[in-house]
Amino acid sequence: MKLIRKATGLALAASVVLSGYAMAETVTMLHEENKPEQQALWDTFAEEFESMNPGITIEQQYMENEQFKAKLPTLLQSDSRPNIFYSWGGGNFAARAENGLLDDVTAKSAELKDILSAGGLSAFSHDGKIYGVPYTLAQVGFWYNKALFEQAGVSGDDIQTWDDFLVAVKKLKTAGITPITLGAADKWPVHFYWTYLAMRTGGMETFNAARAGDVSWDNPDYVRAGELFAELVELDPFQPGYAAATYGDASGRFGDQVAAMHLMGDWEMTVQKDNAADKVGVPLDQLGFFSFPSVEGGKGKGSDTLGGVNGFAFAKDGGTDAAVKWMTYFLDAPQQERLAEAGVIIPVAKGAESAVKDSFRKAIAANIAAAEWHQVFWDQALGSDVGGTINDFSALLATGDATPKEAVEMLQEAWDFR
Template identity: 40%
Template sequence: MSLGRRSVVTLAAAVLLLGGCGGGGQEAGAGAGAKVTVEWWNIVTTEPLKSIWAEKVKEYQALHPGVVIKNVPIENEAYKARLTTLNQSGKTPDIFTTWGGGVLKQQVDAGLAKDVSDEVAPWIGTMTPASLQAYQFDGRTYAVPADIGMVGFWYNKALFAKAGITAPPTTWSGLLDDVGKLKAAGVTPIALAGKEKWPGHYYWAYLAMRIAGLDALEQAAADHEFGGPGFVEAGRRLKELVDLAPFQKGFLGASYNTPDGQAATMGNGKAAMELMGQWAPVVQKEAGKDLGDDLGFFPFPAVDGGKGLVTDAFGGGGGYAVGQDAPAEAVDFLKFLSQAGNHREAVASGAVLPVVKGAEDAVKDPNLAVVARTLASATGFQLYLDQAYPPAVGQEVNDSVAELIAGRKTPEQVAQAITATAKSE
């Protein structure tokens, strides 16, 4: 899975009590020759990236004998809890993992995350525009991307062929037609983890993007108003799909990566499609089987008459923010990690997708290469709504869309509920 898809941090109740942290400086007790220490909290606890980052720390320290990079990998959920508690004390590590969007904006507004715009200006142009969007507010940059991904349809080519479908759909109406063809051939069209809610929000979010456009999503967040016709229409189009009963039996109680969940249903060849991020093939294999050459990928289709572009992507990734009191060496280390050679090494390992321009050819997996090329040419990028918006609003999106899919809310009620939560924030 990507560096942090399911990592919506909240600045809420503390669960751990930590001592002071953040604000790099001289090592305690050191004299005139003291080294600068940069504390780096990250969630890279698995291979191959864990070893790659450890090696990059050694290389950087060899090039900069006066600097110590204190590499602190922390498991994802533990990281969220520890960072939340630390933020409540008004502190941060010198460098820390971020997923951008609403949570990073809260940290910026609280004076915790540093505006690094001027420091990164000489080299930030090497980054792809899509990878930067989650970390920029009002034209200023507050984090450096390290990974990116996008949501799209993963499909089983053999099951498509069984239903007589010769090419993936490029329009929403075409997708609905293909759902009918798959059902007629005795194939479950789509796998969905209804119990976990977040996979369902992908449909509504993408439809809102395709119908209302990215500008409308941004304006809705600013105005706290999601009742416009584009958002209601997104719900209506999603209901069109739901009314076709396209999902596997028992989908409302299904999790994502359990043996009987969404990923396993797809990986075991029991459904023809799933709408999921770039990590989908790995989780399919872990929870079920490897579809191998039968697995393909296509972007979310266009909606006839919609204002959004089919080349606009929806997804997320991971990056690194800098604490307000961090030394200059913190940004310099991020510059080092972002150098083309170092980033290509991480990409070639399969651990991340490119955020540096021109690194797409380092992706070895053919399906991920399609994702990487799509992202590199994306005309716009929308962060997951449950990360882009304040946490309460993101949760309401997940909850209300889940209710629509379950048949318990209308498209109008979904828009009204999200608006009400946004206005209460």
């Protein structure tokens, strides 16, 4: 009997030790950016979480954007992959899920579903399974310089349709002002024009039908999108050397106040200052924003938005209980509200949107909330091969080196051979 009791006692002690060891876990989280004000809040969240969850350590790692993109594919297939990594929604995310590089956390997602919008979570789901979580939203639209607009007799509030937009471009040129700055060398900034026009001409129905294979990408609506873009290009609206300019060059030119408009995401509000020669850029009181114009006779709605749903994905075997618990805390409304109040993000947590203080982000949050269709950037949504083709032909359209018909033929061919 004593032997049995002794053995039982040893077993219980071993159980306690093993249980304690199992609770001791380091959750690694790989970020794609490292803005000081954002990192400070992330570090605070980690410290708060660790104090409430003894035994769990949060290790946050950072990589510069291009380095992140280059190293991530190899990293995800190595033993040193993180639990959680920064991710865009879209084709690459879906491909990673299909190839077994992500962890299905659907069974552990009850609390995540309670705090996050269904639309946001859907961007990080595939075939009905949840592999990641949204973090912030973004909208692309036209940033403009109010002083330059005033010089040309243009009002941003009056630009509602594509025809209105072309009239504004002509007025700016007449006033001797460069209407638009463009970084065509990077290609992706140009794809905002063609894809937005395709959204306006074809609408969500055509886009979804093309993805499903029910209609060709080589269709009249998308040919018309290229024709409308060609109308703009014919006005010579961009700065000299735009074909060789990078995004940073174009952003700096806008910040230097030598071009009136820049079609870019909401991040441009701060990035244009960083890229300006004086590091001041366009003062906030002289900065304006309007959504991409509607197209008369188009199937799409002027309220439909193009942008990002950026977030984090769980790497293979990385969606542990501790990792999911951390992300639930990280994304809960109190944390997202603090980030929103600091002007860092447009939040995705339910109820956190009220914490957005900046007038521009508040307006953009309202735009996205009102949109029936918020489409992730096409060069991400359709995968790298098809997305790369869209970027390629968009740049060719911007320089007049491809026709609208040739552009959609390139798109259909890329889709067929993806």
